[in-house]
Each structure stands twice: as C-alpha cells, then as structure tokens.
Amino acid sequence: MSQPSQPSLQDIYDEIRRLRDVVDILRNVQANHDDKLNHITEVVEELSQAAPTAATVHTPEGTATADPHETPRAPKPLGVAFAEDIRMGKRKTNVKREDDNDPWHSVSDSGDELPDKPTSSTLAKQSPKTRRSATRATSTRAQSLAPGEGQKTAKMEVPKPYDGTKRGKAAEQWFTRMGLYIVMNKDQFNNKDQALIWILYNMEGKAADWATPIIDDITSDKPGAPKDVKELTARFAAAFSDPDAKRAAGRKIVALQQTTSTADYVTEFRNISADLDWNDSALQDQFLRGVHWKVKEQIALRDSDPTSIEELFNVAIRIDNIHRENDENRPKRPQPSGPRATTTTTVSTTSTARRVEIEKSPNYVAPEE
Template sequence: MEPEPTTAALLEAITALTATVGSLQAQIISQGQQLIELKAICKETADLLGDKDQGAPQAQPGPSTGPVTPPTHSGGETHTPGTVRPGLKAPFRPSRGTGFDSEEDEEPRRPKKEPQGTPRRHLGSLTPFDAGSSVKRPKMDLPEPYKGDTRGRKATQWLDRMMLWVALHCDQFDKEEQMVVWILYHMTDKAADWALPIIGSIIKGEGNPPTTIQALTAKFKEAFADPNAKRAAARKIAVLSQTTTTSEYVTEFRNLMAELDWNEEAYIAQFTRGLHWKVKELLSTKDSVPDELEAIFAASIKIDNIRRKNEENRPKKAPAKSPTTVTTSTTTTQRVRLSEDPNYVTPEERDRCRASGLCVKCGQKGHGIKQCPNGWKATIKEVAKPLAPKLDVHVSDCEFVSLALDSNKKPLLFINLELHDFPTEHLRTLIDSGATLNFISPSIVEKYKIPKTQLENPRVVRMLDGTISQTGCIWHQVHLTVSANGHPHSIPFLVCPIGNTPAILGMTWLTQESPLIDWSQGTVTFPEQVQIASKEEADPNPLANLPDQYHEFAKVFGEEEFKVLPPHREYDIAIDLVPDAKLSPGPLYGMTDAESKALKQHIDKELATGKIRPSTSSTGAPVMFVKKADGSLRLVVDY
C-alpha cells in the first residue's frame, strides 16, 4: 500500500500544475492573436484578388514556424529532401519555404539570427529588402510556369519576373544554387525538357551546370532568347523618329537600347537624329549642351514639355472673316467657327465626335486628338454632292487614293510588275487613274527588304471620301526598278497602307509612260521607242581641216587608241609599295541609284578593255561624280 502524499508534495504538484496551466493559457492567447492576424491577411488577399480562387489551403493557427512556404505548381516527381539517391554527390536539402520541404520530422523552428558583421545572402543588386527590416515586404504572386512555347522578349521577361520574385524572397534560400534550381523547377512542357537535365546535373554534381543567377541567365538566353533580336533592334532604332511626345520617344528608344550594345556616342547620334526638329533646335540653343545620354534625355523631355505648354498658352488667333470651302469629287468641306474662341468645343460636340470616331480638333476621321496633324482649325461639315468631273483645288502636299475596291462595280485593271532584284517574283499592281501618285504597301517593302528614303516634306494621303489615311503623314518612299511586259521602268512609290493591294500605279506613272490601255480587253501595251539613226557618209579626208604638223598625232585622239593601255617603255614610272603597310580605310558614303548605275557601268567597261582587274582588297580609291552637260555623270577617281 502506497503511502499518502504529504502536504508539501501536494503543494509542489499544485504549483507545477498552475504553471503548466498558465503556460497553456499564454499559448492559447498567442494562437488567438495569430488567428486574428491570419484572418486579416486572408481578407486583404481576398480583396486584392477579388473572386479569384486562392488555390492553396489556409494555414492552421499556431505558433510561427518560420517563413511562409511559397506556392508550388502541381505536377512532376515529389522528392524528399535529405534522401541520398544512388550516384548523388550529397543530400540536397533546400531551406524551408522554398517548395522542397518534407512533412516528416517537423519541429518548431526559431527565427535565425545572422551574426553581427556578417553580410546577408543576396542576389546581386536585385535584393531590395532585408528580412530583418521593419519595412513591410510587398506581396508578389509567383509567375506562371514557363512552357517554352514563346521565345524572344516574352521569355526573357518571364525570367526577369522570376528573378525579381526570388530576390524578394531570398531569405528563404540557403544559397544561390537553390535559387537556380527553384527557377528551373518552374519550367514545364518544352521548357522542362531543357531544365530537368540541368537540375539533375546540379543535384548529382556532374558536368558544369549553371549554379549562379548570372550563369543561368546566359544559358537561358542562349536557348530561348531571339538570336536576331540585336539585328532587329538595330533596324528599328535606325528608322525610329519622334512622332509624339519626347517622353514616349525616349521610352521607345530605351526599349531598343536594351537589345543593343552600342557605345554612348552612337546612342547620342541616333537619338538626336530622330528627335523632333523643334526640340532639336531648342536643345542646340542651350548655353551648355549636355554630352551624356541621360542628360540629353532629361533636357529633351523638359524642353518638349515646356514647348507644348507654351503652345497651349499661346494667344488664340482671331477667327477667319469668312469660311472657306474646298470642293472635291466626292465631298464639300466647309470650315466654320464654333464660337468666338476658335479652340472652344462644346461638350455636346465632343460627345458627338467621340461617338462618330472623329477628331475633336479638326473633326476628321483616322486619328485622335493627340495625333491630330491639322491642329485647331475648325470643325468639318461634310455634305454629299454629285460626282464632279475634276478637282476644283489642287493641294500640293495632299495625295488622293481610293481603297474601297469592293464598291467599284467595274472590273479592275491589274498589271504584273517583275522586280529587277527578284526576277521570279511578280508584284500584282493596280492601275488607278484616281490616285495622284504611286503607292506601295509597307508589308511588301518589309518582305523584300527594299531600302526606304525619307521625304523632305511629308505627304498627307486623303481618301476619295475626304477622310485622311489612318497612318497620318507619309514620311518614306522607295524606288523600284521593274519590268512590265518586257518594258523597263524605274518607279517611285510612297510607302502607305493600301489594304490588300500590294501596289498602285497612279497618274504620275500614267502621264510619264503613256501606256496604251484597252479597257475592254484589260490589256496594257507600251509604245516602242524607236530611235532612227541618220546614216552619214564617212568623211574621206578627216585631216583636211587640221594643220600638217598635227597629222602625226591624230591616232592619239582616236577612240580605238583610247581603249588600250600604252605600251611599256624604258622610262616607265614605278610605284614602290611598302610591304606589310597598315592601310587606313576611308569613310564610306552612300550613293544614289544613278551614281551606283554609273559606277557599275564604268567598272564593267574598264574590265572589258583590260584597264583594271578584279581586286579583293578591303580598301580602294574614293570616287566622286560630276554631272556633264548632257545630264549624265562623269566618274572621277581620286588617287
């Protein structure tokens, strides 16, 4: 029989029980407080996501056990960290909260304290937050897995978002190698075929897999980035010019800079070339013109903003005394004042313009108020009018073309143009007497890589219904050497979207070539250009009018003598060449089509006579062209 406990033992047991109960109560209070905080976080997340399904189970209330586990994506093989497989170099155990946690052997964890003076783990310069800081970390959803079906910029943007996510959660990784595996783990489908072997090499310690973010970025871009991105960006930045605000121009310029590796001087030259002429002029008048790219960006944006603000505050012009009327073949356009203030537009008029797709400034279709090329001129009232035989007014900077081909019930006349540089390709071209100039689609220019030249004065293309083309001003034209029915042509085209028609030949071509068109048969023929050479009798004595002392030199000035080189003599002039000399290549200059043709004819002629021979040298003598009296070009070589 056990002895009864003494009073002292009972008091000691009661004291211990009381302490245990107090500890449990403290834990319950702590858990309740955590539950309240968790509910607040869940409510805030629900408010941010709206009706989107959360997709992950809610955490159970309890004491904090470390960082929150990032969401993982379903699919793939489940690995138990710490398990040594055959052939593995060492157990691979990422830290908690990286998506590789095991549910076994869980134990409460205490917050880790970094030793004083020891730098924290970081991801280069991408880590903007310190886990021990009191600053609240922004919430960021994990990007969707990369499937590998999109390449180029979209692929690199996905990698940038993943690296940003990893940078914000860097305290959940023990080392950078785990960050690399975490990013590779979130690749599926085609991308997984590339990523999984790299993960295996990292785990097994075999080969030379990327174990740093920098190495992973380089390898990822080799596999999924656009190999021609740099070349495409160079083409785009070469033709980029400011058409809106300077701020938007700078943004687009920066996007292209990200794909290139030019030096700062090249960027400055290209940026100023495409800058609006007004901004460029005001920038050049500054007392101290900046010589750094970022400073030029800032100065240009500031100048443009001030310029636009001054234009808005400029005193309004007095209204016109009488309205002007412009009559075309389809519409009558009458300009009238809205009110005493020529720039005033009533709210009703604004709503009407927006509903009809019209510009609030000028009342025309094809553009918005910010892209208006006409400015505050007046509203436009269009009144239908019977078809007139001619245009009453000729506008020098406005061209007309009709794109409503389906509305024309008569059969259309097309002609096949054979491209000189692409003999097997034929350009199905519409012959349209209603078009004032020749037009070509931008898709054709891009397809055949046809070089474009910028117009000194932009052209405005107006449709036959009176509306302006949606592209606004036309800035570029191309010159094509083509053949039609065996007849050669050199034709200029304005680059303008013209629907499904590849090209249009207008009145300029019809006037210049004067083709014979059989509209009933739909055929086009060209008049033969017959050159009749008058036969002259040869002069029996060409030296009759020359003094006798010059007769012995007549052969020197003959055409046949000029076609051959003079014979070698004992007093030939020798040009001693320095062996292994370093040549300084001169600058390259562009040539016009006429100059290129003259140079080719000169080279072919000199090769045929044997005066020159082919050379593979990287340097050569500069040439220039002098226009002769008959309009042809004389080539001059500067030795």
C-alpha cells in the same frame, strides 16, 4: 538481349542529394505558410476577445424600456433636444477649467488625446455599454501602436512554368518575374543553390530538357555548374533569346520618327533599343535623327552636350515641355474683321470680271497663239 547497367553508388548518392535539396525547399515553403497561418490565428483570437459577446449584452437594471405600442413621434433636432434636457434637469453641463500647469493643457478636445487608465471603481460605475466602448477603443489603439502588427506583406504568386516555346521578350519577362519572386521570398531559400534549382524546377517541355543537365551539375558540385543567378541568367538568355530580335529592332529604330510628344518618342525609342547592343554614342546619334527639329535645334544651342543617352532623354523631354507650355500661354491672334474679308472678296471678284472683259475684246490674243 543485354541487361540495363546497374547504377553506381555515386549515381545513387547524387540522386539522394538532389532529392534532399528539393525536400529542403518544400520544407521552407511549408514553414513559411505555417508562420502566416499562426499569425492570422493570433489576430483572429485578439479580435474575438475584444469583440462583445452575447453574454455581456443585457439591459442594465433600473432602465426603463420603451413601450412598443407608443405612438411614434418625429425626432427633435439635436440642438433643441439638448437644450430641453438641460432645462428639465435631465442633463448637466460640466465645464472644467484647464490648469495652465497641466502638461496636457495644449492637447485639443477633439478626442485625439489618450484617456486615463480606468480604475476598478471607475469601471464599476460605468454602464456595460460604456465599458465595451472603452475596451474596444483601447484594444484598437493598442493594435495600431503595436510594432509589427497590422502591417501587410506583399503577396506575389509563383509565375507559371516556362515551356520554352516563346523566346525573346516572353522568356526574358518570365525570368525577371522568377527573380523578383526569389527577392520577395528570400527567407524560403537557405542558399543560392536552392534558388537556382527552384528556377530550373519551374520549367517544362523544351525548357525542362535544357534545365535537367544544369540541375544535375548543381547537385553534383561539378565545375561547370552556375554559381549564382547572374550566371544562370546569362545561360538562359543565350539559350532562349530571339536571334532575329536584334535585326528587327535595328530596322525599327532607324525608321522611328517623332510624331507626337517627345516623352512618347523616348518611350518607344527606349523599348526598341532594349533589344540592341549598340553603344551609347550610337544611340544618341540615332535619337537625334528621329527627334523633332525644334527639339534638336535647342539641344544644339546648349553650352555642353549630353554625356549619356539618359541625359539626352531628359534634356529633350524638358525642352519639349517648355515649348508646349509656351504655346499654351502665348496670346492668340485676333480674327480678321468683316470689312477686311469683304475687301478681299471684292478684289477677287473685280479681277475675274476684268479678265472676262479682256477676253471679249476683238484685239485679244490667246496665250496659246
């Protein structure tokens, strides 16, 4: 029985490089998670410091507490209670004339202006409840004005691994989601090779069998290795595209006819043509074959023809929208009156009776004779 061949130093070196790249990717992911956790911890600490604690909540000295056994009374309306407080001397009105030279004179009294910074003597005169409200308002305003804080970053989950069983559209959509994840989390990848390895690493089954040799080529710096995501996309599309998708799309687009709005027809035409490799002129000709004849007529009356399929889409949709708007705004025709309908019925009845009389005549000859 032959002994298995021992790996060479080059094989061991290549394997170490591949594992090192994988470790770098995992470290970047862990570092990103640690940064997010630290940011959340700082926000929680700031909110904890701004919130009132149990030790600061107490009843000020000299404040009379309400009798729990007092007979409850209906609350007074706000305007009545305010007027009685002023009359009894419980509340004073303090109307301060604004200085015309004050630069803040144009600011409204709706609470949008910034309050003056309270001094130590002012805080001493304020009640604990007032101090807590001012502290909470200042903290909230500072957090809203702080640059970079309070901004939520887009969160995107890692797509599920691709196993290679579903080809065509499913494979294309998966690869697109992987590319979007790399764009949204590009700080996790130090270079293009790590991004390529990460995409290939998220494959399993038949797709993993296809990806393994490419990973070895990238880690070994072989000449045939893909250099960027664009080149890897071309290889992936060639390996997992649906060979029958083009023929099926060709049959669908030839049979496609507009039955609803032009916008719906454009959407369906665009989805089917995504699987075709037709040039722009062929797509325009096929689009005009299936569009409604009224829209086609208006396109033909234009001074200049659309230069691209996208321009043709926009022109057709605009024409259809104008037609529909005109139909809605066109005045409706009046319904036929009663005497006209009666006359029609009478004429029809008279014609029937006359034909019966002719048939009863002895000189009548049937058409068959």
